[in-house]
């Protein structure tokens with residue numbers, strides 16, 4: 001067996017969910033498990049998050065996976081349905097749905113549902129991605145309120161800039177102008193808003209990334225937010241090289257030693273989801289000791305500096321990210337965000353749920 005594995009900590013998921021409740025004690029929690037639970041495995045994550053009040057997914061098949069595994073929670077389709085036919089599945093599997101355009105609204109109103117559906121009516125508060133324009137929102141709300149197919153309407157928006165300290169001011173002004181105060185509940189906040197925009201918490205918060213123990217905010221670490229990493233991407237050394245000053249490592253000879261060093265070859269590459277753009281100096285840990293990558297990441301391997309880790313040898317354990325090496329640090333070195341790295345772990349990496 002190739003030594004690479006992604007460990008998924010159920011305990012860390014439960015801890016991070018509890019942390020969400022500390023940040024937003026008055027709100028119910030919709031745990032966002034789209035994108036295969038940000039790469040952690042949908043059912044792995046659902047188990048650790050079973051105390052949540054609801055789940056949110058991207059599409060029907062993820063929702064059905066949860067229902068088939070026995071989850072009775074409300075399950076929200078974050079982008080609603082993609083065709084009129086899918087309303088039948090919403091009805092059959094008792095799903096909640098976002099409605100963000102007139103087509104979705106018509107599809108729901110025209111279908112004869114067995115059980116009325118809880119609807120999240122999405123307002124475009126400035127992100128200009130999905131949602132009704134402010135001028136069209138009230139009419140959509142009136143139509144839904146008059147329909148026997150609707151059990152409850154939750155007013156919803158998604159922020160473009162909640163990761164910036166004063167980034168929601170404009171959006172909140174629009175929300176205040178457009179959303180009636182009574183009698184509807186609201187859902188506004190993603191992870192960044194949960195940790196730094198308490199006035200947006202409202203009735204239902206929608207955390208994603210923070211549940212997985214990565215930071216939603218560029219200048220704050222996950223540890224400083226009280227979050228625990230859920231995924232440990234671990235592998236092992238499958239080669240050791242002693243190289244002399246002037247010799248290079250890997251494709252393109254991007255790294256050249258300026259003194260004699262020991263190099264460890266790790267069984268992890270971009271085909272496992274490790275970022276190819278990670279430069280020399282990206283953090284990694286060997287035998288629990290922090291060190292750095294060297295040279296270019298290959299498809300199935302990468303190199304690390306083990307000069308100062310004399311006990312490191314073939315078979316030694318390597319943490320690519322986890323509690324010693326925050327995924328956010330690898331992301332920052334590679335010019336991306338933790339979200340992308342976690343989602344990108346590929347299917348050939350075995351996942352094991354621990355604790």
Ligand SMILES: *Cc1c(COP(=O)(O)O)cnc(C)c1O
Pocket residue numbers: 032034078158189190191192206207208209210216
């Ligand atoms: C993905 C998503 C979230 C979660 O966002 P995080 O930044 O991961 O917390 C919340 N709401 C909507 C509509 C989303 O698409």
